[in-house]
Amino acid sequence: MAADRGAGIALAVAVGALAHGAVLVMFRAQNTLRVYLGERVDTALSGEILTTAAGIPTIAHLEHPEYLDRLDQLRRGSWALATALWSMAAALATAVSLVLSGVLLGEIYPALAALCVLAVFPLLGSHRASRYRQAARDASAQQVRQERRLHELCVGAEHAEELRISDSARELDGRAARLWREVTRRQALAQLRGSVWELGGWLCFVAGQVGAVWLVTQQVRAGRATPGDVLLVISLATQLQWQIWAVVWNSRRVADAGHIVGHFMWLRRYARAQRSPQRRPVPQRLQRGITLDGVSFRYPGAEAPALRDIHLELPAGKTVALVGVNGSGKTTLVKLLAGMYEPTAGAVRIDGRPLAEYTLDSWRARMSGIFQDYAQFHLLARETVGVGDVARLRERSAVARAVSGADAGGVVASLPAGLDTQLGPTFDGVDVSLGQWQKLALARALMRERPLLMVLDEPSAALDAKAEHDLYESFGRRPDAGSGGVTLLVSHRFSTVRMADLIVVLDGGRLVEKGSHEALMASGGVYADLYRLQANAYADRPTTAGAAGTVPRTGDGLTPAHNG
């Protein structure tokens, strides 16, 4: 009999130990699985967020604080989103075990089952606390971005020299610290308010726990329960507390994820609304050219328009130069031609049809160019050039042609492994000078061989005099490859502007003059004044603004020899 009892105890201990071991193993396994799956979903989600954001064809939103704030929160909250399903499953599982504990309590004394219902108070408190925290995060989003930008400015290589010479890093760092203090103060306040609600919720539950123990003690006194029941109730009520805590914790994570889902859905809706509908593709070649038909444009949130009622014809196959003082609207006009923004009035027409009737992607595919803030891709040199036409990224011959067309052969020859050299010192690559980067950017612009619009927005700002001369020799007098493409040149250098077929002068967002160099010089207007102003700065002897047709001597850097 005693032996049987001993065997029974041993079996019970063995089963208990096995069960305990299994729970431990499963706990570890589920934790590892959660992290593994979470990371995979997080990677996929981050990719989806970036693809959605990068797929928006226009750029107005990039200057929209609401868009940037939401995108920033989305990127930082993608982990919450990735593990949301897991948290939801955990919340449900604990809710079920919570109900089971309630049933057990009800077995002891039916009224004790009500303890389960009291879980609603910590849940409500937590819900309210989450709302405070989320509101604080939303309200601080812009400051967080600002703080990060300042921080990156202070520690990054991009503006290191200027910051050191001006000793402004300390000032910027101080501003970043102030912003961070403001953000943490707001979030701490939200945390505090939330904690008061959470505490209130838990106090309600603890009051219920105390009441339950008091109730069962009364039952013991009345002889309707045993002291063992008191211990069981205390143990079940404590277990219930942990279960409620787990439900609250997981529901909070689900609520956070729900908030992030809101941003995600907003981004998708926004991207869908901006997507260019399937319309007609642009023609293979331009017959007439590109027309600006009463185009006006005001940047979102700006008080004054950047462009006003522009009527302009950019004839097919011609080179058109845009000139004007800083802020006159040259780059804005280029952005409208590229379809980055839509005009607020009027229309851009391609061979007479509004740009809006064409598929934006097909228009972009027939554009190329170099912009003021051209990119310095830290890739292999051939990729840095090749991304100008991604479809031919790996075509060495196309890349070599583009390099030679941009007169960037010397840059490539100076690289240790030629076109296979990794560029950019931050990735163990080679750095090149600003002018050399610009030559590579020019080569990139040449990857598309039959563009309908080629934009050269200050393409020679970093080039030496000879490189600039060669650039305009090859670009300005380039045949249009049979596409009737328009070359649009934006420059402050009048020596380069004068070779254009048509020169357009902007002032305060208005078109004030247009014509050939000779015609504009003869008319003695804004262009002639600006031209002579620049020419005088280079001339050995002063020239008078009134002396029409006075141009500096060949070879003085203003009038390259090729201009004659």
Ligand SMILES: Nc1ncnc2c1ncn2[C@@H]1O[C@H](COP(=O)(O)OP(=O)(O)OP(=O)(O)O)[C@@H](O)[C@H]1O
């Ligand atoms: N993103 C923007 N948001 C609001 N206003 C802008 C924006 N970009 C430019 N502007 C304003 O639009 C006007 C025209 O600017 P734009 O950049 O087109 O001039 P620009 O002629 O190209 O000047 P620059 O010669 O200095 O390059 C300016 O008054 C400028 O302040």
